[in-house]
Amino acid sequence: MTQDVPxxxxxxxxATRLVKIGQVQVGSAAPIVVxxxxxxxxxxxxxxxxxxxxxxxxxxxxxxxxxxxDESAKAVPKICEQLAKMGVDVPLIGDFHYNGxxxxxxxxxxxxxLAKYRINPGNVGQGAKHxxxxxxxxxxxCRYEKPVRIGVNWGSLDQSVLARMMDANSQRALPWxxxxxxxxxxxxxALESAQMAEDVGLRGDRIILSCKxxxxxDLIATYRELAVRCDYPxxxxxxxxxxxxxxxxxxxxxxxxxxxxxxGDTIRVSLTPEPNGARTQEVIVAQExxxxxxxxxxxxxVTACPGCGRTTSSFFQELAQSVxxxxxxxxxxxxxxxxxxxxLTLAVMGCVVNGPGESKHANIGISLPGTGETPAAPVFIDxxxxxxxxxxxxxxxxxxxxxxxxxxxxTKKI
Numbered sequence: 001m002t003q004d005v006p007x008x009x010x011x012x013x014x015a016t017r018l019v020k021i022g023q024v025q026v027g028s029a030a031p032i033v034v035x036x037x038x039x040x041x042x043x044x045x046x047x048x049x050x051x052x053x054x055x056x057x058x059x060x061x062x063x064x065x066x067x068x069x070d071e072s073a074k075a076v077p078k079i080c081e082q083l084a085k086m087g088v089d090v091p092l093i094g095d096f097h098y099n100g101x102x103x104x105x106x107x108x109x110x111x112x113x114l115a116k117y118r119i120n121p122g123n124v125g126q127g128a129k130h131x132x133x134x135x136x137x138x139x140x141x142c143r144y145e146k147p148v149r150i151g152v153n154w155g156s157l158d159q160s161v162l163a164r165m166m167d168a169n170s171q172r173a174l175p176w177x178x179x180x181x182x183x184x185x186x187x188x189x190a191l192e193s194a195q196m197a198e199d200v201g202l203r204g205d206r207i208i209l210s211c212k213x214x215x216x217x218d219l220i221a222t223y224r225e226l227a228v229r230c231d232y233p234x235x236x237x238x239x240x241x242x243x244x245x246x247x248x249x250x251x252x253x254x255x256x257x258x259x260x261x262x263x264g265d266t267i268r269v270s271l272t273p274e275p276n277g278a279r280t281q282e283v284i285v286a287q288e289x290x291x292x293x294x295x296x297x298x299x300x301x302v303t304a305c306p307g308c309g310r311t312t313s314s315f316f317q318e319l320a321q322s323v324x325x326x327x328x329x330x331x332x333x334x335x336x337x338x339x340x341x342x343x344l345t346l347a348v349m350g351c352v353v354n355g356p357g358e359s360k361h362a363n364i365g366i367s368l369p370g371t372g373e374t375p376a377a378p379v380f381i382d383x384x385x386x387x388x389x390x391x392x393x394x395x396x397x398x399x400x401x402x403x404x405x406x407x408x409x410x411t412k413k414i
Contacts, residue, residue, distance in 0.1 A: 014262055017231055019147050036282050049078075064095050091116065112144055152212070157189060194232060251269045327402075
């Protein structure tokens with residue numbers, strides 16, 4: 001098929017180095033990793049542990065936490081203890097700005113328990129303090145054998161690097177535009193910081209880079225160039241992506257292009273949650289980007305038609321939502337019990353035009369009749385019609401069929 005070629009190319013990623021973060025591997029031929037970040041006050045170790053557990057159970061394979069003061073650094077051992085009581089084992093990344101060198105030196109338990117440190121070269125100190133404080137964090141990473149993400153962000157770019165790039169640009173016969181200079185400054189900051197980290201003693205297989213911006217086209221251009229100029233694993237994310245559909249669409253547009261080209265080894269979708277909304281949405285979107293592209297499988301995917309004039313009832317919409325919600329709720333249990341269940345495919349179709357065909361392509365599909373949607377719908381299992389459901393209990397009966405299929409078709413873990 002025509003789509004096999006670009007997907008195969010996307011799997012051959014640019015990074016040749018493999019970085020281990022706790023039990024998770026990033027880079028080289030390892031699967032692309034989903035990560036997220038808490039928005040709790042880290043000093044509140046109970047609330048932070050609860051949110052970490054929610055993110056991990058939703059499928060976040062790495063979770064980053066803010067470590068911005070002594071109270072939050074001292075909370076890290078308590079968070080780890082609380083997670084152990086909850087049966088949650090996920091690598092934690094400490095996010096440091098301005099005072100990371102001091103917090104790590106003053107809190108050895110925090111430095112030991114974190115699985116990775118994130119350093120922003122633009123926020124480790126100004127002038128003569130910059131190199132010293134950067135080196136202090138790297139030396140601690142070496143002492144505790146921790147990997148480091150050098151995370152450059154255009155909202156907090158090292159101004160000395162930017163000034164140098166601007167001066168060099170002014171000397172060009174044909175100066176670049178401002179956005180091109182900014183992109184180059186991001187890349188240079190990341191690469192020079194990585195070289196400095198290696199000079200201090202950090203092994204090259206303990207370094208991950210990122211250069212985050214909030215513009216889709218700038219992100220694509222920056223990472224394309226960064227990938228050409230290094231072989232470190234790269235963390236992708238559109239910073240400050242936004243809220244709702246805007247954030248989802250912008251992140252998908254940017255990450256989809258880069259992942260298709262083989263660029264990117266970990267991803268985060270930086271969504272602003274709706275008021276009182278679940279933080280786990282960013283995990284679900286990241287998973288769906290990877291799964292929709294055929295790069296990973298996390299949870300059974302539900303194919304559902306959009307509806308048209310033939311589907312005048314909302315019954316098929318309610319059924320599709322019910323099935324999708326049920327699958328996501330069951331997946332943490334299924335993942336622990338069965339091998340390969342994430343590859344299951346489902347179809348909930350609204351009328352006879354494409355319904356039977358789509359249902360036959362899925363492992364389990366149901367095809368409603370269309371206008372009025374009188375509750376009488378054939379169910380297809382592995383391409384064959386298995387039964388017809390009728391009446392008012394179709395949703396519960398379909399979920400029971402799904403449970404039975406999972407239990408009989410997938411190998412139970414020992």
